[in-house]
Each structure stands twice: as structure tokens, then as C-alpha cells.
Amino acid sequence: MNRNEAKQVVHGGLEDFLNGGDAFSRQDESDDTRFYALDRFVDHLDTVALATVEKLIDTLVVDKRPSILDLMAGWDSHIPGTIEADEVVGLGLNENELSKNKDLTEFVFHDLNREPTLPFEDNRFDVVLNTVSVDYMTRPFAVFREVARVLKPGGLFLVVFSNRMFPEKAVKIWRESSEPERVMLVEDFFKASDLFENPKTFTSKGKPRPKDDLYADRGIPSDPIYAVYAEKKGEEGVRATRPTLAGEEKRPLNAEEMKAQREEVKRTLCCPHCGQKMKKWIIPDSPFNTWQNEYMYICFNDECPYLVRGWDVMSRQGNASMSYRQMFNPENGSLTPMPVPNLKALKDGILEEDE
Numbered sequence: 001m002n003r004n005e006a007k008q009v010v011h012g013g014l015e016d017f018l019n020g021g022d023a024f025s026r027q028d029e030s031d032d033t034r035f036y037a038l039d040r041f042v043d044h045l046d047t048v049a050l051a052t053v054e055k056l057i058d059t060l061v062v063d064k065r066p067s068i069l070d071l072m073a074g075w076d077s078h079i080p081g082t083i084e085a086d087e088v089v090g091l092g093l094n095e096n097e098l099s100k101n102k103d104l105t106e107f108v109f110h111d112l113n114r115e116p117t118l119p120f121e122d123n124r125f126d127v128v129l130n131t132v133s134v135d136y137m138t139r140p141f142a143v144f145r146e147v148a149r150v151l152k153p154g155g156l157f158l159v160v161f162s163n164r165m166f167p168e169k170a171v172k173i174w175r176e177s178s179e180p181e182r183v184m185l186v187e188d189f190f191k192a193s194d195l196f197e198n199p200k201t202f203t204s205k206g207k208p209r210p211k212d213d214l215y216a217d218r219g220i221p222s223d224p225i226y227a228v229y230a231e232k233k234g235e236e237g238v239r240a241t242r243p244t245l246a247g248e249e250k251r252p253l254n255a256e257e258m259k260a261q262r263e264e265v266k267r268t269l270c271c272p273h274c275g276q277k278m279k280k281w282i283i284p285d286s287p288f289n290t291w292q293n294e295y296m297y298i299c300f301n302d303e304c305p306y307l308v309r310g311w312d313v314m315s316r317q318g319n320a321s322m323s324y325r326q327m328f329n330p331e332n333g334s335l336t337p338m339p340v341p342n343l344k345a346l347k348d349g350i351l352e353e354d355e
């Protein structure tokens, strides 16, 4: 972006700037209805990630007998059995998938890229869901405004996405953005409309991939889940009872408990969070390294709850793609988090003879 373009963003607004360029162009500009005419009764996420999506919906939809719109729906709306909805309307482009979607009470065939105006009256829905599909919107600013129109004041718009996509139909800006940038982009769609209360974000990343998954043997974690959600401005309504996603952070230990924990780890060399034996990790030679000792002990259990919840904790602190493993320093007996950007990081330094 050159200086003049940057000025344009600041003064003219992001919406005008992005709509004026090729940000929402696609490799395949053919009619969406033709692309989606092909039935795709597939899971777009692995089962662990799908369970996270259901849990998210379960936690955030607090309305009694809500009226729900699933925007860009397929054959599954991921609505947990605990939610007894008054209606669930699906809007999408494959009638066969929509008609087999057990969550839906009715469905509408509608191409949002051709016509972003939603075919619903004002203030109809308590909740609008959009799952793994925002990347295909070529007119997202208009669609987000429309969502606000059809939501009741205080109603929830929950946008969930991952990092898988049909690249030929995903818009350029999405394909070319990093995962944290995509979170910011969706936040911008909300903010530009000025019709929602401050958007919040959620990240679930680095959970172990299900053992029976097609890609289980490739050493990659479960598909990440990102969500950006906000409520339509207006009366408080059920908003007051919607929980903030506090993740699974534990109550902080007091000084005495921390001392006892350190002593226990020193005695057993087991992770205080999962109980697994920590591994000896050789500190790499680096000019940035300030540790005096040769090695540390680190928990390398990829399913350790400390590591798993760390992705969410870090993301809420502004570090969207990091977690941490528990590290024990045998020199001074301290227990500290060791930041990691992925599950493979640091593993080169494991001293295997300690197993």
C-alpha cells in the first residue's frame, strides 16, 4: 500500500478503499450457484474443531427458544441439541444440502454475492450464524449491515472460520492474509457498519487432531477455530446474560500453593497440569539466551491442558498465534511458561535418552 492509498483508508474508510480495488476478486468469478450446485456432504472441519464450534454456539446462544438464521448454510448448522430454537432458517446455494439439514425449519436459496439484501423483514432473528463461509463473501460490508437489519437489538452475529477453504472461490484479501489478519478483517466488517456493539474474538488452536482423522498421521493439530462475534446495538435484552468467553483459565495459585507445586515438580519432574513426565530440553546456543544452565525440563505433551488453553489465553492478550508449554528450571526451581508458535517448536532440543 503506498502513502496515498494509506491516506485514503484513513480518510475515506476501509470499506471504500477495499471495495474500490480487487480485494474481493476471486480466481473463479463464475456464477456461485453453478459452483455450489454440486452436493458436498463433507465435513469442512475435523471432529474436534466441529465440537468446538458446537460448544461456542452452545455457550453464546443464551436466548430461550431463539429464532436463528444460518447464513451460507450447508447440510449441517452445528446447532447443539441443548438449544431448542423456535426456528432455524438456512440461507445457501445448495437445495439438496439445505433440505437434508436436520437443524433447519425452513431454507431459502439466495446468492448473497449477487444480492446482499437479505430476504427477511427487520428485527426477525435473535441470532445469525455464519460458519466457515465469510471468506466467500464478495460484498461483506453490505452483508454485515443487512445482518444488523434482520437481527433484533441485542441479537448476536457469530462469525466462525478456520483456515481451510475452496481457494478458487475465496476472495483475494482472504487468501493473501495471515490467520490473525483474517480475524482483524472480520472485526473490520463489524466495525465499518457501526451497527454492532464492540466485537469480540475467540481462538481455539493447537488442540490434538482426532486419531481417526484422515490427516492424523501428518503431525498437524486439529483445524483452528476463530470466531468474531458482536451484538446489534440497541436494547440490552438477553445481552446481559451472555457469558464472556473466559476460556478455561484456572484460578491463580496463591504463594504457598505455588511453592508446593514447584517442590512437587522438582521431586517428580512431572507436569503440574497433565501429570506427564517432563523432558530434558537442551538450551540452544543463542546470543539472545540469558539462561546460565545447559538444560530445562519442558512438558511436551501435545494434549496438556496448559498448552491447549494457552492458544485462547494468548489470543485474548493480543497474541493470536501463540501458546506456551510448562517449563521447569532445575537451577533455580522456577516454573514458567515457554512460548511456542506451533506443536513442533522446541522439539528438536529434546534429549531423548531421558525418556
Ligand SMILES: C[S@@+](CC[C@H](N)C(=O)[O-])C[C@H]1O[C@@H](n2cnc3c(N)ncnc32)[C@H](O)[C@@H]1O
Residues within 6 Å of the ligand: 032, 036, 044, 071, 072, 073, 074, 075, 076, 077, 091, 092, 093, 094, 110, 111, 112, 113, 114, 130, 131, 132, 133, 136
Ligand atoms: C464451506 S461451506 C460451509 C457450509 C456450512 N456453513 C457449514 O458450516 O458446514 C460454504 C457454504 O457457503 C454457501 N455459499 C457460498 N457462496 C454463497 C453465496 N454467494 N450466497 C449464499 N451462500 C453461499 C454455500 O452454499 C456453502 O454451503
